Amino acid sequence: MPKKIQGEWELPDALIDALTPETTEVADTMKAAAVLDWSSTHKLSRRRGAELLQMPYRAFLDLMAAHRVPSIDSEAGWLDREQRLCEGNRGATSPGCRRSRLVVSSSTSRRRITPSCCHIMFRPS
Numbered sequence: 001m002p003k004k005i006q007g008e009w010e011l012p013d014a015l016i017d018a019l020t021p022e023t024t025e026v027a028d029t030m031k032a033a034a035v036l037d038w039s040s041t042h043k044l045s046r047r048r049g050a051e052l053l054q055m056p057y058r059a060f061l062d063l064m065a066a067h068r069v070p071s072i073d074s075e076a077g078w079l080d081r082e083q084r085l086c087e088g089n090r091g092a093t094s095p096g097c098r099r100s101r102l103v104v105s106s107s108t109s110r111r112r113i114t115p116s117c118c119h120i121m122f123r124p125s
Helices: 013-019 023-040 046-052 057-066 078-088
Strands: 102-105 110-113 120-123
Touching: 013 023, 023 046, 023 057, 046 057
Parallel strands: none
Antiparallel strands: 102 110, 110 120
16 A cells, blocks of 8 residues: 655745745645655656656656756766777678667767667867
8 A cells, every 4th residue: 555645844925936936836836846855866766756646657757857857878988988988890780770869968969879789979068
């Protein structure tokens, strides 16, 4: 059986009025912030986060993007290792490679990824 957690937080009226006149919206925003934090710190999965907020998974990913919460994690140094590996195989492609490229943007760099191959190239933003 699910447990209900209730909390009380006393905020100045001016702050509430500046955020939204509806107190239910403030509560929903606080719930979303908690779920986004738990998802980003791997305390719960992204799918479970969407369920908790009673929204479709795609809408949850959009919410994450709106709040600049990354939806893809990688360990430190992963991208450098992949780049070195791919530079060594630059001339080699897999048989199914179509040479089409997908550009993935981030705030720090742009990556070009070739499906079915291991080619990652960086272009500064």
